[in-house]
Amino acid sequence: MHVNADQESDVETLYGLHRAELRRLLLARVGDPAEAEDLLQELWLRARQRPAGPVENGRAYLFRMAQNLVVDRLRERQRRMARERRWSDQETDFTPTGVEPSDRRETAEDQIIAREQVAALLSAIASLPEGARRAFELHKLDGFSHAEVAQRLGISKSGVEKHMAVAMKYLRRALLD
Template sequence: MSLDDHSGLETLYGIHRADLRRFLIARTGDAADADDVLQELWLKARNIQAGPIENGRAYLYRMAQNLVVDRLREKQRRMERERRWSDQATDFAVAGVEPSDRSQNAEEAILAREEVATLVSAIGNLPDGARKAFELHKIEGLSHADVATRLGISKSGVEKHMAVAMKYLRRALQD
């Protein structure tokens, strides 16, 4: 299906909106962020001035992925700016300005230990396939393809296990 105008892309957006939202939630890990990206995608889809588009659905998903990557890069730039600012703020201490105490207090240390214990327990309680996929991907750092090979399942199976694991862990940490 070739799209010659942006109204076709808008129509496809409407058809695939729910699937795009699920895709974005999986990529961002947060429904509110996914909704923000989805809104930005809608605006871009409405205002795009491209030529004919061979596969409109794939085009929308690529746009969505690019928006997620753009947000991640912006977040990294912001964190780097804040780190540099923080480093400069430390220089004020040399000039006689007392810096804030950044060490963890006892309450924060206890809360951090409890959160780690909750996470370890939640990982241990994951369904077997989801736990194995999670540990190989997130802890050992293997790609989805490598996890699929190691577990003898498809890459899609790994993605499904990861989605189950992330949903379960988010819920466990929010409680």
């Protein structure tokens, strides 16, 4: 957006006249001189980029812009704090402050149990009847659809479904034991 020379000098004049007051307002709202200066600089940039056209009360316009910047900054800070709180809660498993969070990494026992479960599953798959095993491996391990498995094995789609039902029933029974 382009501002012509007259409008630019009006904005510069208004800003120059009220800069000290605007800085005091921003400092009172945020309490940090460095942040107040940052907001004052942002106000200057936004004021210069404002849409063309007359402003009835330039001082009120600048003060409203300053107040809006403070509110925007506060909202952004609240969003950041909520995001960090969610992250912290997830990382600490929602453990209250002052209590040491539990270590959520997998224990050696968990790893041994997982390996045993994988070994049991592989053993159960290997002991499936031949047709059921081939259909199961093609569908579940290789990712082929029932139609593709049927084509590869030279059987009907309902034949694949029957093989899969046998395989799932057998594996369920084997893993429960």
